[in-house]
Amino acid sequence: MATGDQLPHLLEVPTGAGKTAAAVLSWLWRRIHGNAKIRSATGRRLIFCLPMRSLVEQTQRATQEWLAALGLELDVHVLMGGAIARDWDDAPERDSIIIGTQDQLLSRALNRGYAMSRFRWPIQFGWLNNDCVWVMDEVQLMGSGLSTSAQLHAMRQQFGAFGPCHTMWMSATLARGSLDTVDLRRITLREQGLGAADRKALSKRLKAKKPLELLPTDPKKPLSTAKQLLALHKAGSLTVVVVNRVTRARELAQALSKAANGTLEVTLIHSRFRPHERSEAQRKALQPGWSGILVATQAIEAGVDIDARILVTELASWPSLVQRFGRCNRAGARKDAQVLWMDVASKDAAPYTAEALDLGRGRLRELDDVGPESLTKVGIDDARPALPVIRRKDLYSLFDTQSDLAGHDIDVSAFVRATEHDADVQVLWRTWEGAHPPDDAAAPRREELCRVPIGQLDTLISTKAPAWRWSSLRATWERVTSKRDLYPGLTLLMPVQSGGYSAAFGWTGDKRDIPPEVPLPSDAERSDADEGDPWTYKLHEYVELSVHSDDVVGVVAELQAGLGELALPWSELTRAARWHDLGKAHAAFQSMLTQKLEPDDERRDKVWAKSDWVHSGRCERPHFRHELASALAFLDQGGSDLEVYLVAAHHGKVRMAVRSRPGEPAPKGEPNRRYALGVWDRDPLPRVELGSGVVSTACELDLSGMELGWQDGAPSWTERSLSLLDEHGPFRLAYLEALVRIADWRGTRKRANSKGRGGHA
Template sequence: MNGLTLQDFDKYFNELHGHAPYDWQHRLAKKVIVGSWPDIIDLPTGSGKTACLDVSVFALACQATMPVKERTAPRRIFFCVNRRVIVDEAHQRAKRIAKAIWKAERESGRSKPVLQLIAAALRTISGISDQEIPPLDVLELRGGIYRDNRWARSVTQPTIVCTTIDQLGSRLMFRGYGVSSGASPIQAALIAYDSLVLLDEAHISRPFLQSLQWIAQYLNPEKWAEQTISVPRMKVVPMTATPPQGTNTNDVLQLEDADRQNEGLNERLICNKLADLKSVENVVNAAVTDAKSLSEGRPTAIGIIVNRVVTAKEIYRKLREQHSESVVELVIGSMRPVDRDRQASRLQSLVGPNRPKETGQTSFVVSTQCLEVGADYDFDVLITECASLDAVRQRFGRLNRGGRPIPAKAVILIDEKQAKEESKLDDKKPLDPIYGNSLSRTWNWLCEYAELTTAETEPTSSEDSQPKKRKRKPAAKLTESRSVNFGINAFNGLLEEHGDDGRIPETLLSPSSKLDAPVMLPTYIDLWCQTNPQPVPDPDVSLFIHGLQEGARDVQICWRADLVEDDVMTSKQWPDVVSLLPPTAAECMSVPIGRFKRWLLDGYGAGADETDLLVTIQQDNSKNGQLRTPCVLWKGVRESILLKNVTELYPGCTIVLPINAQGWEELGHIPEPTQLTEVVVAEKTKTESDTSSNHETESADHSQLDVAEPAFLQAKDRAVVRLHPVLKPLRNKVPAAQRVLDRLADDESPPSTPELRQLCSEVMREFLNNLDIHDASGVQWEFYPDRRGLVITTRRRLDQVIEWYLPSLDDGEDQPTQTL
């Protein structure tokens, strides 16, 4: 025995996070250690569901000395959710767990004895004693350019994988995006066996949950195998406060009275979140007006969540104009990971989980559905557009998330055209293309059960200021307002009284929550098992992930400043230029393929009905035509081409645009360009002054938006420096760079190889010194096709970015993947 018991769980949790666990976390640990996960984890927003990762690691360590056949705690833990932002946050927590365990193991003292026992137990399971490799591996699986297969390197290594449902589902069904035909069966098996799948926000992934349940049935060796392999099957645990219809609810983990004895958790449960209901003529103007009025008087953190990308951008533009002294951020799905990480870092101190109880600076965060669930942000005020009731309820999880002692305020807005009585709703012709008629029905339900408040308002007299004779003072007008309390306890009480057995009525749920996956026939499994070659026909796995309403597919877009056309370089050389520094996922913006096609042909960006839901209907009516700019379709070092027409685009492909083509605000959002650029690109008015401003913007230097170097460092833990006359920002920070360019320009006396090696080493040393990294040993370089510059790369990893987990594999890097 390794000495770990349930009594150590509280100490383990405290050593990890500096505080005791909630009672439900302790109860879950007790249940899991003896070998049983609940059918559903039904917990409200803000109750710490991601701590299921902590519990699963502890349970695995407790069973380390048991025979493999008797273990019920899986080695591989998949935290899976249909929202990228939640995947990122879960990944951060998993990294903190892994780092803390590894750090405790390498410390000589006994300051964290339970974590040291955990580390030893995990090494017993993996069989790896080398302390240069961590006891627990952690990674994030999301769409991008390069495969990261290290999680499939070892059958024994304890691992946490945070992933989207697309990445997990495609691999489980032998069609992993970017996974080779030879590796597909291996990855499918590693997910199907000795694994735990925590499906967070399962109510928004009903088709995938159904498919997981089908697969679990087919993994039953008593019915579908000639003999057992004596390895436990995949265990699926949905986590949701709104269990999808048909889900097994025999064993549900919920909050109990003991949880409410925890002061911090109870404050989150009992705090009030009063929301005023407003039917308005224009949602954008109303949101901006309410944001202004609710921010007056004292610093306030305001969150604004709307249903359309276009709506969010317009609100963001107006707030930037009116509140230049305040922080204004736009959070949408189409953002580069490197920008999203920087933005999240900026927002942590303002609205993050460790924010101060009293707001010190006014801020406005405008978002679409990407902050609807899971995002650990805590606003003082919430302004939201009406949606289906399940979506609205989730959005209120961002309002006073920590249960602070503040008067949390909220407004729910609806376009008056969508505020229709039930008798005027026709389900064959729904009012909203995303939420159907559930949006209008939600509004009607809220109005019916809202608290009605009547107040007197003094009328404004239109009479002359000096009346001819005394008149009776006009009577005060009575105004009515409706409000609903979305506090956790208060709203649960409303559902108990007026809901469907304490649940949200089905007619008020979003259409996506009612989607079904096709019946998974054994024939489909037989076809998917054939990976090389793949059979024809081949069932489309996306239908089993998203249901019969297939989600919009993305392409990856990045911008490079060294793609130029002049007297020396032509666009035909661009594929070779990109091959010198292949794109990485961190610098790429995920954009719906239809949106990119429209922009590439006619300059238009997001359509009026586009949202940030991963499952939406996006019509692609684009036709072939003249491209507005040359660009590179990245297919690897040897097969990349210059895009000729939009018919060559396909879901998951990667496109590299020249920085002068711009388009980042039409296609998505980059948070930190100059304010002039953002305002001009977004507004697109036809006034004379705007025409002049637009001309200035187009001629501006946008090369600072090329983030290839930091993205490569983040993805590969190796440094790279591009030197070329068109790349100006770097030369200001690295003086040696200009010396290299001067020598390359000397045709009469070109530099020798030893001289170049010395110069390149100086450049890399200066570059890394700016990053406070003091290791430039071993560099290599390649020339640009025009010989005016070169690309310098360190030969080995720097152990700066990913020093705490297994090195990533480099095989298959040129294979593009689906980005989802």
């Protein structure tokens, strides 16, 4: 894989054969040691996508160990529910590895990233669809996310992308028909499996014996089942029990703890813990040499590197069962290994179907061993792509990140994961004084968040006991009193006294279970807001507009040096960087930056891009967006449509359409005067020095483009934006947009120091 001209699209090898190492290490070799041809065919971002958080954590650990052993320093970032890396997206020229769950990665690849600021969506959409290698691992567990990955791969070829883009799908039980989507079927896929040398090296693992028996149990009597499991367990060894539902796992772990009465360790792992508690449980239970009984859900069935003496599993779909078998006698060294299965009634089949359980049950009854050699006698079932399948028109719609007038967005959850997690929100618990959470509270952090099914929040949310969601439009926490107000991917803040969470057993939904509050660092960042721009008015010193423009242009030059092999429109990117903050010369904006200066302070006589955090105030124009003023002035002075779009979009808040905000006040006494985002039609903008001898001319801002159709022989703003989308395609346009934003961030940091305030511009 490392030395071939191209990576394969399909990698199908048995569990325990080293798929993860093959993917990560071959990418590393190609990027570091490959010749020019190999490097040019290998994207600089490795995106490792997994269906479960436990797999993400394990893959991260293994990757960092390999890098350390090789003496390599490389950025490794993690994206999963409750664990979102910050600032992984500000160095597009650097090689990096991004490891995450399909929820976090695919939602970002669809421009609707879960658990992140909506204004950063286009950046990560751009990075994850250009100059990258996607690895989709354990694909048999991904549901509709697998179909989405197939369509995205095909659409990157159709729409075009900057740099090489490749996808590799990996599994021990890969049904080829699941990738036969409407657009991917037009592309020939390269395959790779084990060769003769691989089979010889893996002989002991492939010949591992795993005798199989049925374990009769009564699911209504968890204590009785617990006693059976205790009788099977051998002191000093590891017994793993895998069940299909979180509720069942929690009940069984509670019964085992009661029956064991402290004579052995019982650990519970499932997807509805906060990372604060879950990481410690996993660290303990998955470390080599740990003995006891581990009760888990599908969270450990695929890829987790544990080697149990006894594996007990509930009946599941055949692909899931094959993955679970891989957690027993993994290295083939145990002589007393055993696998037992517990039947599940068809009425309790979820998250699987009754048909899937019937197929699995029939195969188990025909087998007396489930080692790798025995399983080769059982074929892999054909399949069709999981529905729904995203299409080109869907992707075009998702490019526009502006919410509708009611504040709603397109829901991508059906394209991300069509399983029981479709209807999950993320919940955190805190204490605060008063009835309303403070608007300056820290943004939700990874260690606080727990995934919860929407349908299980009914008993905890009401008019008298609301939950809270952050509104970036209004920069405040808003009440949530009914599950009708919930949607997948939403983050909810609840008071600790609402209950519903146990540190030992995770999400319970029981009001009597009061979660301990997760301690937060003193420097935790605030949530992002629509009008927020902390890098503008919360630095430690004033920065002139001409100086800042020079700084940002300088960063574009740095990016060009690092990305020079990509065919990018550098002259237009440079011009956009030069003009991006011209709108800050607007009188309303300058008044905000200098509001608290003394009347005779000489700083009032200059045009500033940034202020210190002491002397700025509130803007007299609600919702004012300086980038819209910049774009309108640049358009008036000869900027191309692409340059003007990049200027407007450099905060992610003015993109495909220009419209006023709900409740935005109109110009007093002028009912027919156009206005949007604090900018008024015919607003004057003065002559401004933009650095390096570039000077704008004084002009009046023209908002006629916010109207539908052509105005005075010119297309509307939306028509211009749609034309750019057609010309460049969604992936390339987002990438260019992201580059200007990154240049602005990094240019600003050149003037920030340790006493500065705020986050990204």
